[in-house]
Amino acid sequence: MCGLENFLLLTTKPVSLLKECFDTFGQPKVIAHTLHSCNQNLGICCVGTEKGLLMTTEMQEIAIMEDKPLLTGQTDSVKEAEIAARLLLDRGQEYNIETPHGFLHVTLHGTGSTRRPAILTFHDVGMDSKSCFSSLFKFEEMQEIVKNFTVVHVDAPGQEEGAAPYPAGYHYVSMDQLAEMIPSVTQFFNFRTVIGIGVGAGAYVLSKFTLKNPDSVEGLVLINIDLNARGWMDWAAQKLITLTSSLAEQILGHLFSQEENSSNTELVQAHRERISTASNLTNIDLFWKSYNNRRDLSIDRSNTLKCPVMLVVGDQAPYEDAAVECNSKLDPTTTSFLKMADAGGMPQLTQPSKLTEAFKYFIQGMGYMASSCMTRLSRSRTTSLSSSYSLEGSRSRSRTLSQGSVGGNMPPSPSNTMEVSC
Incomplete structure (x- = not known):
């Protein structure tokens, strides 16, 4: 074409x-x-x-x-x-960008000429950039952010809507190779730096990219991150699930909480239908297997992400414990932990308002959009701060706020990492 x-x-x-x-x-x-x-x-x-x-x-x-x-x-x-x-x-404008490991399909919103960092997103398994991020980036309150930044959505190979199925025996890229493909995107658009937003597998890919290219990333929003490779028990459980469940059900167990799957919510039904009838189901399976074969990211306090990080997870989400573990391995002075009530497995779809507010104050903390006004979540955070701090003051690493976002001044404490429940 x-x-x-x-x-x-x-x-x-x-x-x-x-x-x-x-x-x-x-x-x-x-x-x-x-x-x-x-x-x-x-x-x-x-x-x-x-x-x-x-x-x-x-x-x-x-x-x-x-x-x-x-x-x-x-x-x-x-x-x-x-x-x-x-x-x-x-x-947006759609591009096929050549990389060392094949082509990447990306969608650009904006001119690409702003001096601010671009917002670069990477979706989860069983999704593409549209199904993963459209609800968030089309949300009314998000438009204040979108109009100030160039946004580029990256689709993993063969995952974009309408992608042709790969032939039998096709060797799909590894998670490490996916991370090595991101620099080709930033170079194609001449982005000096980016702010990454990744969900699940996308969070892993962007974390790997940031570890190898720390000067290219100003900040990361990691939703449902799992830094670890699958252990032997996880591997055995996955083998059993593969024998007894369809690919769609396996991925739904990855995307949603047990409560959401048991209740068979409208969102779960919609994604089951979308995955089951996808013309590129073979490609989705290859991406799913690649994610399950990921290696440990080997992040610890001595070798950690250098940029500001906001960890996001829904309560009772499949990767809640993994996100908590990740929080313990990041720099406490530059990390925020957002645990979202009633958000389930995909907070970017179920709670776009709260996530937008949190993201706004996250980028304000990096010096952008300083003139943006305080809204409901920040006011709620301000009023609840002192009581929450007094109750949680004994915690050496994190403190929980009854409602809130991620911006503003915190009372002095041994650690600046905060856990925000909203």
């Missing part, structure tokens, strides 16, 4: 007609294998220029034009069309 770097949407038709230009997933149908794609009946024309490995389905520049002045009564229809067109900008 040829690349389209820039293309222009010209329309005077009502917004209802624009729907015919998109498939059921909201992707434009007017993009073809040619540089010029037009639909005269709808009055829509896309014009683009070729550029290397770029693959995009979005618009960078939009203009609403008419040969004659607008007639009375047409203003609302044209405005609706313009709004619908501009909504496409939120979908």
Whole structure:
């Protein structure tokens, strides 16, 4: 497929007609294998220029034009069309980037020219960047952050929506190799530094990348992190589960808490359906096996992550204990531990408001968005701080706040690491 770097949407038709230009997933149908794609009946024309490995389905520049002045009564229809067109900008530009271990599919939101670090995300097993992060990054309160940073979502090889299944016997990349592919992404976009957000397997990959490239990462948000390789007991249990459970059920046990799976919540049902019917199920299985064969990250106090880290886990989540162990191995002066009540296994989907607030104060702690106003969670944290501190003052490493976010000034203590329950 040829690349389209820039293309222009010209329309005077009502917004209802624009729907015919998109498939059921909201992707434009007017993009073809040619540089010029037009639909005269709808009055829509896309014009683009070729550029290397770029693959995009979005618009960078939009203009609403008419040969004659607008007639009375047409203003609302044209405005609706313009709004619908501009909504496409939120979908981002898609790229296939060559790396030492194959191609990575990434989606860029923003210009990429900001002097601030880019926000780079990496999803979990059984998901892609859209299913893992769309709810969080489309959340209303998150837009204040998104408009100030370039955001790039990375898909593990073969995990993006619509990816072709790998052939039988295909040798999938290891978790170490996945981490070695990230520098190609930052170099492609000329990112000097990034703030990483990883979930599960993605948290492992970004941690590995940060250990090898400490100067490239300004901060990390690690959700459901597990630093350790599977032990013999875990390996035996996984073998038994493989014999008795489908791939979808295995991954659901990884993504969600036992309570969520037992209750068969709507979120669990939706992901079961999505995984079971995925056209790239073979690829998902390969990624799942690669994650289960991961090695220990070998992090301890003498060899730890150098950047600020926010650990996030839902209460009763499958990796709650692993996140607590990770917390004990990180620098207490630069680590925050966010344990989220009623969040289950995927807090970025079930509690986007609280996670957004926590992330806002995390990046404020790095000196960005200092003028952002205090909101509900920070006010709650302020009022509950003194009582929580007095109750937990004997703890040498962490202290629990009854409600809260991650910013603000903490009372003096032997350790600056904090555990925040909200």
